[in-house]
Amino acid sequence: MRELSGKVAVVTGASGGIGRALAVRFAAEGMSLMLADVDPRGLAETAAMVSGVKVLTQMTDVSDAPAVHHLANRAFSELGGVHVLCNNAGVFQGGRMWTRTEEDFAWLLGVNVWGVLHGIREFVPRMIEQDTEGHIVNSVSVAGLFAGPNLGGQAVSKYAALAASQSLAHDLRQVGSKLRVTALCPGGVRTGISRSERVRPADLAVARTRDDLFSQEWLEALVEKGVDPAEVADATVAAIRDERFLVLTHASYERSLVEQTATLLDGGVPGPPDYE
Template structure:
């Protein structure tokens, strides 16, 4: 999809981080935008920033919980009704929940699955049929995560939701190709990025707050991991530039850090050999901002450096 100017894009999770950067990048390309988020104040701030750089496009906003299919359907109805079409759909909203697989309660999985997976599924169901009917070029960009390719200790609920998001993206791309559609798909898999992902718990619904779960310190370790990834991460604008380039180049997979391609290759080779992929002993080759982010090792409560992504 080479020509973006004059077209329409939808961005969920637009209140900050990657979503805000995507909105700014697409607005600078001359696109009209529907921006969605659960936080009214953050969404209004993004809209003000976007309007300042918009190159002739309209900017609309809608408070939307992407885990709610009715809310996403309303978002689609309003977008098509007021902007007339959708050419780029960015299913970007995401939340973080870490912890070990055997200590987390059902709510700890339900919350990230509701946003990170069902947010994409609801977006696909509400927008894609109408985008297909337009019979124009179009693109669906799903913000997955490197955690959707590499399962990391202490990030179980988050990784489960992101692996599923990656599978949803690949399945969607395959289905569209088999149907002869002009729509294309990108699975955006960033690593550490300076966003508010480590503060996403403030948006957690009360009915999905786990009660009485057994704590063994894993919450503290997972918090240290995500804090480190955010603090040492790349700027969201770098991710947005890669995303816009992927839309133009019709690229399916986008990795944001140079070392990730090699890690993915090593992971694949380990799986083919029937082995469990490991992140230990990565050394400086994959550490830091050149190739990845440092993760604390087991029992180190955020102070160790044995796992790297």
Template sequence: MRELVGKVAVVTGAASGIGRALALRFAAEGMTLMLADLDYGGLAETAALAGDAKVLTQITDVSDAAAVAHLADRCFGELGAVHVLCNNAGVYQGGHMWTRTEEDFAWVLGANLWGVLHGIHEFVPRMIEQGTEGHIVNTVSVAGLFAVPGAGAYAVSKHAALAASLALAQDLAAVGAKLRVTALCPGAVRTRIADSARTRPSGLAATPSQDEADSLDQVGRAAESGIEPSDVADLVVAAIREERFLVLTDQKYAARLRLQTETLLTGDLPSYQ
């Protein structure tokens, strides 16, 4: 899908970070935008920054199937089509595997996995029916490739998001659809990932633990020294045009992935360094 001008892009998690950068990059390409998030103020700021682009916004909890269905209905009803879908909304949950509660997993899987699955279910059939070229971008994270200490719940959700992306891409290819898929696997990016709890529903509240606090501190420091979200957005637009499935924000991850595979094939535990 090389031509983006005049096309429609949907971005979840668009109030800040990578989502905002994607929205602004698509706006610069001349696309019409449907932006979704739980943060009303941040969503309005992104829309204002999009300049002359046509922008619709909607408060959406991607973990809620009905909310995503409503988002899709509005997109196709008011904009007539969707050509790029970015299932980008996500949250971070730190802490050891054995200290994470059912509420922790429900929250992180709700956003990071079910948000992707709901997006696929509600948008992809209608995108196929359009009969036009299109692209689905799922924000996975390098945590979907590597599991590191202190981030088990997050890694579980992101490994599952990668599997969903692979399965979607294979299914689309098998039926001859004109849609392509990108699994976006960024490392450290200057976002508010360490402040994910600001969107956590009160019904899934949990008492913070020290291991969780330590993980959040580490992730926050990594984000501060990470790349700019706009750099990630540039990589995504290039991947859409080149129909590339896997996008890494640092080529050191490619070498690390090869080493991990080789280590696993020997039956050993890969190093997280």
């Protein structure tokens, strides 16, 4: 998909970070926007940062199927179609596997997995029916490639998001669709992901544990020295144009993937990468 001007992009998790950077970058390409998030203030701030294109916003909890259905209805009816779908909304929850509660997994899987699945189910059939070039970008995270200590719940959700992305790419090719897929796997990026608890639903709230808080502090240090979200948005646009499936934010992850495969084939347990 080489030409973006005049097309329509949908971005979830658009109130800040990578989602905001994607919105700004797509607007610079001349794309109309449908922006979604659970944070109304951040969503409005993102919308105010773009000009010269049509921008719609919608409060949307991506873990809620009817909410995503409504988002899709608005995008197709009010913008005339959708050409780029970014299932970008995501949350972080750290801690050891045996300390994570049902509420923790319900939250992680609801946003990080069901958010992607709802987006696929609501948008992709209609995008196929358009019979135009298009692209689905799923924000997976490097946690979908490497399962490290204190990141078990996160890895479970993100590995699932990667599997969904890969299977979707195969399914689309099998039916001869013009749509393509990118799995965006960022590592350290200057976003608010470490403060995910601020948007956690009250009915899924649980007491914080020491290992959970340790993981949050680790992530805060990681994102503080991370790359600019605008760089990730630039890489995403390049991937859309080049029809590239996997996008990494750090070159060291390529080496880590090779090392991980070798360790697995040798019967060992792969170590975590240098998350950077």
